[in-house]
Amino acid sequence: MQTITSFLPVWVVLFPLAMTFLIYYVEKDSDRLRDSFSAIAAIGTFILVAAMYPQVMAGNVLIYDLFEIIPGLKITFRVDLLGFSLAAISSFVWMLVTIYSLDYMSHEHAQNRYYPTLIFILASCLGIFVAGDLFTLFIFFELMSVFSYILVVHEETYEAMKAGYKYIIMAIIGGLALLLSLIITFEIAGTVSLAETNLIGEASVLGLIAFFGYLIGFGMKAGMFPLHVWLPDAHPVAPSPASALLSGIMLKTGAYGLIRVIFNVYSPDMLSASGWNTIITVLALITILLGSAVALTQQDLKRRLAYSSVGQMGYILLGMSLLTENAVMGNIFHIFSHALMKSCLFLAAGAVIMKTGKRNIQDLAGVGRQMPVTMIAFTVAAVAMIGVPPFNGFISKWVLGLGAIEAGVPNYIIVLLLSSLMNGLYYLPIIVAAFFEGEMAIPVDEVPYRMLLPMVLLAFSCLIFGLFPVNLPFDLSRLATDFIMGVVR
Numbered sequence: 001m002q003t004i005t006s007f008l009p010v011w012v013v014l015f016p017l018a019m020t021f022l023i024y025y026v027e028k029d030s031d032r033l034r035d036s037f038s039a040i041a042a043i044g045t046f047i048l049v050a051a052m053y054p055q056v057m058a059g060n061v062l063i064y065d066l067f068e069i070i071p072g073l074k075i076t077f078r079v080d081l082l083g084f085s086l087a088a089i090s091s092f093v094w095m096l097v098t099i100y101s102l103d104y105m106s107h108e109h110a111q112n113r114y115y116p117t118l119i120f121i122l123a124s125c126l127g128i129f130v131a132g133d134l135f136t137l138f139i140f141f142e143l144m145s146v147f148s149y150i151l152v153v154h155e156e157t158y159e160a161m162k163a164g165y166k167y168i169i170m171a172i173i174g175g176l177a178l179l180l181s182l183i184i185t186f187e188i189a190g191t192v193s194l195a196e197t198n199l200i201g202e203a204s205v206l207g208l209i210a211f212f213g214y215l216i217g218f219g220m221k222a223g224m225f226p227l228h229v230w231l232p233d234a235h236p237v238a239p240s241p242a243s244a245l246l247s248g249i250m251l252k253t254g255a256y257g258l259i260r261v262i263f264n265v266y267s268p269d270m271l272s273a274s275g276w277n278t279i280i281t282v283l284a285l286i287t288i289l290l291g292s293a294v295a296l297t298q299q300d301l302k303r304r305l306a307y308s309s310v311g312q313m314g315y316i317l318l319g320m321s322l323l324t325e326n327a328v329m330g331n332i333f334h335i336f337s338h339a340l341m342k343s344c345l346f347l348a349a350g351a352v353i354m355k356t357g358k359r360n361i362q363d364l365a366g367v368g369r370q371m372p373v374t375m376i377a378f379t380v381a382a383v384a385m386i387g388v389p390p391f392n393g394f395i396s397k398w399v400l401g402l403g404a405i406e407a408g409v410p411n412y413i414i415v416l417l418l419s420s421l422m423n424g425l426y427y428l429p430i431i432v433a434a435f436f437e438g439e440m441a442i443p444v445d446e447v448p449y450r451m452l453l454p455m456v457l458l459a460f461s462c463l464i465f466g467l468f469p470v471n472l473p474f475d476l477s478r479l480a481t482d483f484i485m486g487v488v489r
Contacts, residue, residue: 008055013077013126034111050088056079086252093343100347101241103451133194163233184200211279231310301349336474370443377455378431378459381458391462
């Protein structure tokens with residue numbers, strides 16, 4: 001592994017930040033120019049992230065220190081295999097969702113607020129993934145949390161404002177918990193650099209307080225039980241493109257933070273010896289079963305998808321808590337898989353709601369025959385979510401199962417299978433009703449191609465990354481696992 005000084009990680013954040021201000025200042029003059037700059041911002045950011053691929057795949061770590069605040073505390077950027085992997089999937093999905101937004105938001109209000117916010121949050125999310133230390137990560141994490149509130153309350157209805165209030169209160173609590181943990185880590189280790197490992201190497205009262213602080217701060221954003229309470233309210237009321245990003249990408253920032261906590265702040269050996277990882281395991285199992293069970297009871301389409309996200313994030317939490325190589329690899333690959341699957345589902349749901357004006361699942365019988373491309377994309381993503389081979393969701397659950405066996409807890413596979421069964425019970429009735437039952441009361445047609453294309457590409461990705469022998473996300477997951485496991489060995 002070689003460390004290379006490169007400004008490219010900074011550009012990954014600076015470019016969408018600069019485009020945010022450009023979009024804000026042109027929006028008053030031309031809607032077309034605003035939309036064009038928004039698309040250019042998302043596409044250009046994805047290209048910048050992809051430009052890091054050759055160096056990262058060569059085993060290099062890209063770093064750049066901006067400036068030092070106090071001795072040991074810097075604003076610094078660092079990209080390794082794990083950070084690059086999440087930045088790549090995030091920028092890819094963000095690009096597709098931004099393109100989808102161009103038509104979806106064309107008849108919505110407050111577009112001049114929506115687009116600058118959307119691109120600013122993209123910069124914040126990428127800032128999390130390319131942060132070189134926990135302080136820089138914390139800054140971007142808080143920026144993302146605060147500005148996400150704007151997307152949650154975008155509709156400005158009573159329900160949206162109520163959900164936004166709950167969300168921002170939880171975000172403030174999580175931010176304060178993270179700040180406390182950050183201070184404790186800096187006091188114990190004298191640094192919060194992610195280039196270091198085992199910052200808190202011994203079990204202690206302060207170390208345990210910091211652990212719970214990290215668990216609250218990052219677990220809240222990841223939708224972990226019992227901190228998930230904001231999620232089922234926030235996702236349904238936000239515009240569907242925002243819901244896709246909240247679930248597909250922003251939940252993963254919490255998961256990423258916890259991975260860094262496990263492998264950089266602490267270490268797998270220390271957490272295993274102290275038994276602290278068991279706390280995450282128990283919460284993960286509850287999160288899986290609770291999210292899936294409650295999703296069964298929901299009749300609002302987006303609310304069902306939101307509770308499904310809770311259950312799916314439980315898989316990711318379980319994978320990181322088991323501390324074995326296969327479990328961690330399954331965890332990282334499921335981050336990829338869930339980003340593709342759930343983004344596709346929310347975009348398809350948004351297309352259906354936009355065209356029919358209906359959100360209740362019972363009212364959507366026959367919609368698949370009138371919007372076949374949209375519902376086929378929904379079906380592919382839903383089947384992948386259930387875990388049917390050869391889709392990507394099957395692969396991530398398979399590897400997680402191997403990780404459970406490797407950790408000596410094969411009974412956890414029963415939880416994965418039970419969750420998959422419940423996934424089938426709440427997804428398959430939607431598909432069957434859409435294609436084989438009833439008729440829509442009012443004829444509808446397909447959405448414009450700029451909305452169809454992102455859904456089709458995401459659905460195709462769910463299949464191709466499970467079926468084809470060349471599986472870039474899986475290869476990245478394997479290499480990222482080898483990297484982070486190798487660092488702590």
